[in-house]
Amino acid sequence: DTAVSQTPKYLVTQMGNDKSIKCEQNLGHDTMYWYKQDSKKFLKIMFSYNNKELIINETVPNRFSPKSPDKAHLNLHINSLELGDSAVYFCASRPLGSGANVLTFGAGSRLTVL
Amino acid sequence: GESVGLHLPTLSVQEGDNSIINCAYSNSASDYFIWYKQESGKGPQFIIDIRSNMDKRQGQRVTVLLNKTVKHLSLQIAATQPGDSAVYFCAENYNDMRFGAGTRLTVKP
Numbered sequence: 001d002t003a004v005s006q007t008p009k010y011l012v013t014q015m016g017n018d019k020s021i022k023c024e025q026n027l028g029h030d031t032m033y034w035y036k037q038d039s040k041k042f043l044k045i046m047f048s049y050n051n052k053e054l055i056i057n058e059t060v061p062n063r064f065s066p067k068s069p070d071k072a073h074l075n076l077h078i079n080s081l082e083l084g085d086s087a088v089y090f091c092a093s094r095p096l097g098s099g100a101n102v103l104t105f106g107a108g109s110r111l112t113v114l
Numbered sequence: 115g116e117s118v119g120l121h122l123p124t125l126s127v128q129e130g131d132n133s134i135i136n137c138a139y140s141n142s143a144s145d146y147f148i149w150y151k152q153e154s155g156k157g158p159q160f161i162i163d164i165r166s167n168m169d170k171r172q173g174q175r176v177t178v179l180l181n182k183t184v185k186h187l188s189l190q191i192a193a194t195q196p197g198d199s200a201v202y203f204c205a206e207n208y209n210d211m212r213f214g215a216g217t218r219l220t221v222k223p
Contacts, residue, residue, distance in 0.1 A: 035213075
């Protein structure tokens with residue numbers, strides 16, 4: 001059973017297109033995240049949601065819009081894709097609570113913008 | 115803003131040797147730190163964590179050391195094995211989990 005699953009695993013698209021990446025967790029966690037990992041492996045937090053409510057939005061362009069239909073899902077929609085959006089996007093989740101900081105990550109979605 | 119950084123981007127060790135991966139953090143308010151391991155094509159996986167009220171924590175073959183005076187974190191891997199080859203990240207808890215740039219560990223047989 002996959003704890004945090006992302007789809008698609010690979011996505012190749014043209015500049016200017018709109019695409020979505022989906023994430024689901026079956027861990028019963030309350031908080032979900034999107035991280036972006038660039039070609040140098042740097043992991044940068046983009047968004048976090050707590051029980052469907054946006055908590056963190058780290059100066060991400062408005063072209064990126066997260067959507068959380070319920071606390072088990074956090075999808076990422078990207079409009080007007082640019083070359084610089086090429087990266088691996090990781091979804092993660094963790095339970096709520098001051099001592100529960102360990103993130104469980106998905107396997108990543110590699111986005112290539114041509 | 116402040117960020118988590120690493121001293122060495124790559125580290126190559128012989129199988130059986132001990133490995134030390136270092137991390138410098140700049141946010142003195144961080145109260146919790148985690149080391150993650152990322153294998154090729156996978157997401158980061160938890161290795162070990164430490165709270166700021168501790169200076170050392172041991173796991174199976176891994177030890178994390180925290181020096182708050184100089185804001186330094188290290189991960190020691192004993193008897194490094196080929197399966198330890200991966201990118202290692204330290205992360206600090208300050209306004210949620212913030213990651214450093216990562217160190218690639220390569221284990222030579």
